[in-house]
Amino acid sequence: MAHALVAEKHPLDDLIRTDRMPHIWCPGCGIGIVMRCYAQAILESGIPVEQHVIVSGIGCAARTPGYMNLDSYHTTHGRPIPFATGLKLVKPELMVTVFSGDGDLAAIGGNHLIHAARRNVDIKVICINNFNYGMTGGQVGPTTPLGAKTTTTPYGNPENPFNFPYLLAAAGAVFVSRWTTIHARQVKEDILYTFHKPGFTFIEVLAPCPVGFGKSNNIDEGVEEMWLYRRRCVLAGRVPDETPWEALQVDLREERPIVVGRFVDEERPVYRPVRLEDKPSEHRG
Amino acid sequence: MKGRAILTGEHFMHGDHACTEGAIAAGCRFFAGYPITPSTEIAERMAQRLPEVGGVFIQMEDEIASILAIIGASAAGTRAMSATSGPGFSLMMENIGLAVMMEIPIVIVDVQRGSPSTGLPTLPGQADVMQARWGSHGDYAIAAYAPWSPQEMFDLTVLAFNVADRFRIPVMVMSDEVVGHMVERVVIPPEEQIPRWERKRPTVPPENGFRPFLAEDDDLVPPLAHAGEGYRVHFTGLTHDERGYPDMSAETHHRLVTRLVEKVRRNADAMIRYEGYGLEDAKIVVISYGCTARSARRAIGQARAAGIPAGLLRLISLWPFPEKPLRELARQAEAFIVAEMNLGQMICEVERYVAQPVIGVNHAGGAMIPPAPILEAIEEVATRGARIGRRKASAG
Known part of the structure; x- marks a missing residue:
């Protein structure tokens, strides 16, 4: 007989494929925190679980759909957004979330990212940014800071990184926020908020990757990066009025603020396929 | 007033348009594409026709996005197609493998032009036929048809949808610039004479432990659960077991890839036409x-x-x-x-x-x-x- 203080069932059990545990993520990885936020938001969304669909590309974050007990699609590298676009357009009643990483979404899938934002197609993007390609062992990515060391930039990264909020705001996303894995409540709240916000929404979550990025850049433990977030994160408002673009640059190695918050939250017409049902049309053959 | 989905009757019709009409007659209600000569007329006619019949047309940012969008739409239960030519066909190759691995039916039309590379955009070629078979990496099998007339652009596009759905494979219509741009007599039959092979669908309710990649029948085709039906299915391009779960073992890999190839071999008589x-x-x-x-x-x-x-x-x-x-x-x-x-x-x-x-x-x-x-x-x-x-x- 179970002890009165031992919970036999967690409220999120139904949303997790527990038969797939243990997961593949490394000790200190931040992805699981964000997955939990997503699951909690689904639970609180009031939208039936059957209507939630999760789509990913390739990489560590992209393994999340495999652990979520939902209709889940683990597509090819960089391609979750166009897959999600097709799926959403034929079944608009579904809540389609793209859950993937910075390399998947901003490098190989970068073109799809900006075009989906431009179209304002109604999909929800959660992007784990750990500043490197973790799954392949810590290579430079499109968000790796200038000068940072990775296995393919052993002398320091000679390239400038993309800045997600800047990029997405410019491309036309109607909602853009950035948090870190220490902001579990804010992440969950924003996911929940975007479920009810029509249009292309984008939530960036900075996450520790001690094995891939940390080890080469003197952030040896996941918890050390969490402390770093706690010490340096500064809440800021809308871009560009309340937060200058330059402030959005992130470099964990420098003693400078990490700016987090909701940077964009506006209304724009959502992409809808053309329908002639209510319009007269001339038959052609 | 909505347009008619099936333009039953005799027409003097452009090959690319006949292909479009074949798709719509077959029930295609989603098209994603990118302009490329000599297939563009298919996209143009789709843009005109799909809104008339309650379908969705979208012009994507490239052919990679186009093939992903049709795989996504098909995963949600809609017959979906893209049309392209050599350069775009090359861009689609990786994700033909994704459709094979996820067993999501799609139809791709390649109106072939002179190639390789940019080649002869406005002039014909037939040099993508081996690419249709082998262009994506790995062992797999697909079906591909080569129409020789606008009439067959219609007929074989209908067949392509039926074969894709029935066997859960990508199917290519390997046209060429001559046939694509040819104008000839096309007879579109009445609706009841247009063949329709349905997707095999789950027969058990979601709570009864549906295993989405378990092929119990002799045809080796597992039933397909669509997004939003409550089956909570996992689809991945990774090697997966009958539950759809990734399994990085040589045994599972051999079993899966062998079934995917054998599925087409075993059902070849239903697909072969000459x-x-x-x-x-x-x-x-x-x-x-x-x-x-x-x-x-x-x-x-x-x-x-x-x-x-x-x-x-x-x-x-x-x-x-x-x-x-x-x-x-x-x-x-x-x-x-x-x-x-x-x-x-x-x-x-x-x-x-x-x-x-x-x-x-x-x-x-x-x-x-x-x-x-x-x-x-x-x-x-x-x-x-x-x-x-x-x-x-x-x-x-």
Whole structure:
């Protein structure tokens, strides 16, 4: 007989494929925190679980759909957004979330990212940014800071990184926020908020990757990066009025603020396929 | 007023438009594409027609996005198609493998042009036919059809959807610029005469432990659960077990990939299409497809008029390859001639099944192969056949 203080069932059990545990993520990885936020938001969304669909590309974050007990699609590298676009357009009643990483979404899938934002197609993007390609062992990515060391930039990264909020705001996303894995409540709240916000929404979550990025850049433990977030994160408002673009640059190695918050939250017409049902049309053959 | 989905009747119709009408008649309600000559008219007509019938047209940012969008739409339960030409077809290759691995039906039309690279955008080619079969990495199998007329642009597009849905595979319509831009009589039958093969769907409710990649039937096709139906299915391009879960074992990999290939092999009779002209007593058999088969048909007519027993085996399905009729013809034929607008692709397949000499009539593309070089090849074989036979023998 179970002890009165031992919970036999967690409220999120139904949303997790527990038969797939243990997961593949490394000790200190931040992805699981964000997955939990997503699951909690689904639970609180009031939208039936059957209507939630999760789509990913390739990489560590992209393994999340495999652990979520939902209709889940683990597509090819960089391609979750166009897959999600097709799926959403034929079944608009579904809540389609793209859950993937910075390399998947901003490098190989970068073109799809900006075009989906431009179209304002109604999909929800959660992007784990750990500043490197973790799954392949810590290579430079499109968000790796200038000068940072990775296995393919052993002398320091000679390239400038993309800045997600800047990029997405410019491309036309109607909602853009950035948090870190220490902001579990804010992440969950924003996911929940975007479920009810029509249009292309984008939530960036900075996450520790001690094995891939940390080890080469003197952030040896996941918890050390969490402390770093706690010490340096500064809440800021809308871009560009309340937060200058330059402030959005992130470099964990420098003693400078990490700016987090909701940077964009506006209304724009959502992409809808053309329908002639209510319009007269001339038959052609 | 909504437009009619099926334009039953006789038309004088452009090949690319006939393809579009075939798709819509087959129930295609999602098209994602990117403009590329000589397939653009398909996208243009889709943009006009799909909104009339309650479908969705979207022009994507590239062909990679296009194929992903149709896979996504099909995963949600809608018949979906894209159309392209060589450069775009190349961009789609990786994700043909994704559709194979996820077993999500899609139809891709390749209106072939002169290639490689940018090649001859406005002029015909038939050099993507091996790419259709082998272009994505790894072992897999698909179906591909080669229409030779606007009528077949309609008919084979309908068939492509049926084969894709029935067997959960990507199916290609390998047209060419000549057929795509040809205007000819097209008869669109009434709705009840348009064949419809349905997707195999789950027969158990979600709570009964549905295993989405368990193929229990002899056809090796598992039932397909669509997004939003409550089955909470996992689809991945990774090697997966019957539950759809990733499984990085050699055993599971071998079992999965073997089933995906065997699925097409075992059901090949339902997919294979071909047509013969004058084959009953043919000693010289010409094999051709697409626009080139039109010239080949004329050439064998001319050969017959000159008293040469020539016949034509027209490949309608390129993949699966119609090996059975070829094996049968190998019992009577003295030589085979393969006419195709490339430097020798389907000829490799013919050579796999016959011991007789196989002669290619080839051109790299840019203009139709006229009947004359095919007729010349027939005449040469007819007059010097024995010598060719000896040459083959000594080479073997």
